[in-house]
């Protein structure tokens with residue numbers, strides 16, 4: 001059984017494709033473990049689908065299933081293309097709905113599912129908005145150096161959402177994200193960057209398209225075209241590995 005390791009702007013994933021749709025929560029915890037496993041923020045499994053190029057299962061590193069992952073959608077699209085599972089332009093089914101993606105060399109653009117505004121809040125001494133961009137995100141619009149992991153944990157637990165600090169500087173958007181299901185800050189979070197884009201746009205701080213820089217410092221682009229979010233950036237196929245041994249049947 002061959003699995004691939006991808007990094008999408010620092011958000012990293014283990015990816016493979018198979019036929020059986022089974023619960024892979026346990027497998028996700030094993031493979032994503034950064035000490036005894038391959039190490040990743042999430043596991044992505046591609047499965048056959050009668051209507052779309054494929055459907056996927058997405059698991060966070062803690063084994064929790066999530067409906068969408070922006071960076072994961074870009075990595076999955078690249079994986080599907082290079083493994084001849086789809087053409088450069090593809091449509092695949094996620095828990096949040098159908099994602100359209102286009103691969104151009106190692107750059108991939110994903111079209112996200114319709115976003116939802118979930119409200120404006122003030123709590124723990126912070127004012128913030130919550131947007132669902134496939135998964136729920138709290139966005140605090142202030143200097144990203146104010147990122148506070150303990151506060152993020154409290155907000156994540158109370159609102160069951162990912163937590164972002166977002167800041168606009170020189171017409172560029174900087175984002176730091178505490179990710180649900182990784183239970184730590186990640187080097188990038190795609191749906192978080194898109195939620196941060198929406199809040200910055202609500203405040204008229206940016207236009208219809210902006211360069212976004214996550215913790216990794218890699219450059220991505222978020223755009224809003226006819227009310228739809230587009231998310232573009234590079235992905236890296238780090239390596240592929242053969243997984244064998246007694247528990248192989250656990251996850252194929």
Ligand SMILES: N[C@H](CCC[C@H](N)C(=O)O)C(=O)O
Pocket residue numbers: 011041060065066068069070071072135136162179180181182188189190191192
């Ligand atoms: N941790 C997120 C899912 C992955 C989102 C993130 N990796 C992205 O790129 O959108 C959650 O459980 O809501």
